[in-house]
Amino acid sequence: xxxxxxxxxxxxxxxxxxxxxxxxxxxxxxxxxxxxxxxxxxxxxxxxxxxxxxxxxxxxxxxxxxxxxxxxxxxxxxxxxxxxxxxxxxxxxxxxxxxxxxxxxxxxxxxxxxxxxxxxxxxxxxxxxxxxxxxxxxxxxxxxxxxxx
Amino acid sequence: xxxxxxxxxxxxxxxxxxxxxxxxxxxxxxxxxxxxxxxxxxxxxxxxxxxxxxxxxxxxxxxxxxxxxxxxxxxxxxxxxxxxxxxxxxxxxxxxxxxxxxxxxxxxxxxxxxxxxxxxxxxxxxxxxxxxxxxxxxxxxxxxxxxxx
DNA sequence: CATAAATGATACCTTTGGGTATTATTTAGA
DNA sequence: TCTAAATAATACCCAAAGGTATCATTTATG
Numbered sequence: 007x008x009x010x011x012x013x014x015x016x017x018x019x020x021x022x023x024x025x026x027x028x029x030x031x032x033x034x035x036x037x038x039x040x041x042x043x044x045x046x047x048x049x050x051x052x053x054x055x056x057x058x059x060x061x062x063x064x065x066x067x068x069x070x071x072x073x074x075x076x077x078x079x080x081x082x083x084x085x086x087x088x089x090x091x092x093x094x095x096x097x098x099x100x101x102x103x104x105x106x107x108x109x110x111x112x113x114x115x116x117x118x119x120x121x122x123x124x125x126x127x128x129x130x131x132x133x134x135x136x137x138x139x140x141x142x143x144x145x146x147x148x149x150x151x152x153x154x155x
Numbered sequence: 156x157x158x159x160x161x162x163x164x165x166x167x168x169x170x171x172x173x174x175x176x177x178x179x180x181x182x183x184x185x186x187x188x189x190x191x192x193x194x195x196x197x198x199x200x201x202x203x204x205x206x207x208x209x210x211x212x213x214x215x216x217x218x219x220x221x222x223x224x225x226x227x228x229x230x231x232x233x234x235x236x237x238x239x240x241x242x243x244x245x246x247x248x249x250x251x252x253x254x255x256x257x258x259x260x261x262x263x264x265x266x267x268x269x270x271x272x273x274x275x276x277x278x279x280x281x282x283x284x285x286x287x288x289x290x291x292x293x294x295x296x297x298x299x300x301x302x303x304x
Numbered sequence: 305c306a307t308a309a310a311t312g313a314t315a316c317c318t319t320t321g322g323g324t325a326t327t328a329t330t331t332a333g334a
Numbered sequence: 335t336c337t338a339a340a341t342a343a344t345a346c347c348c349a350a351a352g353g354t355a356t357c358a359t360t361t362a363t364g
Contacts, residue, residue, distance in 0.1 A: 011352070014249035021248070021260060032310065046353050052312060065361025066309045081261075099170070100163035111170060111287040112230075115275055122271050126264055138260040155355095160322070181340065195323050201342060214331030215339045 013090040015042050015050055020059065020084050023072050024132040030069040037153060044153045057087040076133035085127065096120075162239040164191050164199055169208065169233050172221050173281040179218040186302060193302045206236040225282035234276065245269075 009017070018040050023031055033051055037044050051070055055062040059079065060070045072079070097104030098112035158166070167189050172180055182200055186193050200219055204211040208228065209219045221228070246253035247261035 008245055009249070011249065018248050034310085043353060045355075048311075049313095049353085055311090062311065063361095064311050064359075066307095067362060068310045068360075070311090096157055099167050100158070100160065111284045112279070115279065119272055119275055123268055126268055130261070130264065135260045183340085192323060194325075197341075198323085204341090211341065212331095213329075213341050215337095216332060217330075217340045219341090 009085065010088065010090050012050065013085055013088040015040075015047070016054060016084050016088045017081065018042070019047075019050065019054065020072070020079070020132060021135045023060075023070070024076055024136045027072050027076055027132075027136070030063060030071045032069040035069075044155055048155075054087060059084065059087060072132070076136060077131050079132045080128050081130050081135075082124070082127040158234065159237065159239050161199065162234055162237040164189075164196070165203060165233050165237045166230065167191070168196075168199065168203065169221070169228070169281060170284045172209075172219070173225055173285045176221050176225050176281075176285070179212060179220045181218040184218075203236060208233065208236060221281070225285060226280050228281045229277050230279050230284075231273070231276040 008014075019036060019042070022036065022040055023029070033044070033048050036042070036051070037047055040047070042050070051060065052062070054060045055070065059073060061073045062068070062070050097110055098116040099110050101110060104110050104113060157163075168185060168191070171185065171189060172178070182193070182197050185191070185200070186196055189196070191199070200209065201211070203209045204219065208222060210222045211217070211219050246259055247265040248259050250259060253259050253262060
């Protein structure tokens with residue numbers, strides 16, 4: 007009952023980059039701030055670029071930049087790009103046809119919970135995240151990972 | 156952003172058994188109704204027994220029975236026995252010390268969401284699940300698994 | 305135009321969750 | 335007291351997620 011690690015990483019990255027939305031960030035710079043395992047970070051950044059949330063610039067002095075206006079990127083938009091969006095309409099007990107055949111015992115109660123979650127995730131945009139600061143996006147769990155690149 | 160498959164299984168099992176709370180169910184009978192992969196089901200049932208949610212009776216004509224009054228078993232109680240309880244106090248971005256060092260941008264909003272979830276999971280007991288019926292706990296995804304025992 | 309510094313692609317390794325197989329133990333009842 | 339039918343324990347297997355390594359490509363700049 008969490009987001010996957012990968013989704014958390016994506017949320018951190020996008021939120022961090024939102025602090026300076028025009029800026030072109032290199033993977034190195036993001037790594038320096040967020041301490042996400044470097045090679046995995048690189049992979050994730052290309053994923054986010056392919057998904058359209060980021061624009062990548064190749065070559066020396068290249069990097070990544072947020073592609074749209076901050077107000078147009080909701081947390082759900084980010085979450086959905088990392089495959090962690092299953093919860094959207096899912097039955098509490100994990101039955102695939104819950105809504106269609108018979109309601110399960112938790113159907114209505116859980117629908118309300120999901121609605122609450124969805125409401126927060128769709129209405130909270132990076133713009134709001136930016137404005138909510140100052141705050142720490144810095145992972146200070148002394149990373150066991152090395153950069154190695 | 157779901158419960159794990161194992162947690163879903165546990166929720167199905169306990170909810171199913173709550174339909175007849177005094178009854179001693181054999182693994183076979185539960186399998187016949189829920190179609191959870193048989194050997195995994197067996198394993199899970201011993202886990203639930205060790206956790207105290209179920210009482211197991213060994214030997215021929217043995218089986219499992221819910222150990223307490225239905226009103227004393229909340230959904231959270233079940234969820235916590237399958238290791239899926241991380242969400243309880245967890246930061247939106249997955250930072251371990253979010254609450255202690257600096258609040259993250261989502262801290263308050265997400266705390267409210269978690270509170271909502273916790274409220275539902277702690278106040279909904281198996282008694283309520285039982286009363287909410289009739290409903291289907293029957294997995295009709297034509298199982299690809301065989302029983303094999 | 306060579307080099308350095310960046311991203312892209314791809315293949316591989318590791319850990320964990322889900323699932324299986326085998327053997328041991330318990331106990332009701334013929 | 336033997337057998338059948340149940341649970342207990344344990345070890346193993348497989349797939350997916352997380353993470354690493356290597357090489358290729360792009361491009362600013364000396």
